[in-house]
Structures are given as structure tokens and as C-alpha cells.
Amino acid sequence: MTDAAAASPAFELAQVNISRLKFPLDSPQLKDFVDALDPVNADAEAADGYVWRLQSEEGNATAVPVFGDDWLIVNLTMWRDANALTAYMYQGRHREMLARRREWFDRVQEAMTALWWVPAGHRPTVAEAEARLLHLRAHGPTPYAFTLRTSFPAQGAEPVAFEVPEDLGCSV
Numbered sequence: 001m002t003d004a005a006a007a008s009p010a011f012e013l014a015q016v017n018i019s020r021l022k023f024p025l026d027s028p029q030l031k032d033f034v035d036a037l038d039p040v041n042a043d044a045e046a047a048d049g050y051v052w053r054l055q056s057e058e059g060n061a062t063a064v065p066v067f068g069d070d071w072l073i074v075n076l077t078m079w080r081d082a083n084a085l086t087a088y089m090y091q092g093r094h095r096e097m098l099a100r101r102r103e104w105f106d107r108v109q110e111a112m113t114a115l116w117w118v119p120a121g122h123r124p125t126v127a128e129a130e131a132r133l134l135h136l137r138a139h140g141p142t143p144y145a146f147t148l149r150t151s152f153p154a155q156g157a158e159p160v161a162f163e164v165p166e167d168l169g170c171s172v
Contacts, residue, residue: 022104
């Protein structure tokens with residue numbers, strides 16, 4: 001094995017989080033959030049361990065539909081590992097935004113964030129992210145979909161078949 005092959009990870013960490021808006025994106029109540037999107041996304045892209053993020057032509061993912069609910073927005077990113085993701089999440093502008101999230105987003109009962117390992121180079125779709133979130137809601141943390149608090153190693157991160165109960169939507 002070459003040094004380059006040894007240094008190249010076989011898996012990358014996918015992360016999805018969805019949020020239910022309290023107000024329309026173009027409302028004055030969400031101005032600070034919307035104004036911070038580009039700088040926060042630029043910080044992510046410059047962060048050590050960042051790999052990729054879902055975005056539309058506008059440069060963010062606020063217009064990308066998730067679960068067929070116009071009040072939900074999605075953030076889907078790829079990272080080298082959980083340490084890189086955590087380091088980014090809890091520093092700088094992103095940390096400031098986290099501290100204000102209750103101003104902009106409803107608190108919901110279900111899991112709104114899921115992590116899972118994918119082969120390096122794979123870019124997950126929103127449908128894949130929805131399936132991982134539903135799996136986490138139905139089964140709790142497993143190697144298929146987990147949380148930062150209860151994570152799993154990349155080895156053995158193969159998809160599993162499951163049935164999703166009908167009541168796993170996004171209730172408030």
C-alpha cells in the first residue's frame with residue numbers, strides 16, 4: 001500500500017440536521033440567521049476535516065425540500081470524522097448561532113440530527129439523510145444512524161433494512 005493510499009480514509013462521516021423554522025426565511029425575525037448563513041458556511045468549508053456540504057445554486061440548502069415540509073430546513077455535510085465535526089460545531093460563528101437557535105427554530109420531540117459513515121467520495125442525498133433520521137427515531141443509535149453522544153466506528157457501516165412506523169414525522 002502506498003503512503004497516499006494509507007492516508008486516504010475509506011470512510012467519511014455524513015451529518016444531517018434539520019430544523020423547523022418558527023418564521024418564514026424572509027421574515028425580520030430570521031434576518032440574523034439568514035445573514036449569517038454565508039459566513040458560517042465559509043467557516044465550515046475552511047475548517048480542518050471538512051469534506052462537502054449540500055447546497056443549492058444560492059450557496060446554501062434552505063430551499064432544498066426535506067420530509068415534504070416547507071417549514072423544515074436541512075443541513076447535510078461530510079466530515080473526516082466526529083472530532084473534526086465537533087471542533088467546528090462548538091467554536092466561532094457556528095457556536096454563536098447554536099446559542100441562538102431557540103430564537104429561530106421550534107423545539108421538536110424527534111431526533112433532528114443523525115450521523116453515519118459512508119464510503120469516501122460518496123455524497124448522500126436528502127432521501128438518504130431522511131432514511132437515516134427515520135432509522136434513528138425508530139431504533140435509537142445504531143451503526144446505521146447515530147449521534148455524537150452515541151457513535152460507532154466506520155467498520156461495518158453497511159445499510160440495514162428496516163420498517164418505519166407511520167408516526168415518525170416531525171411533530172412539535
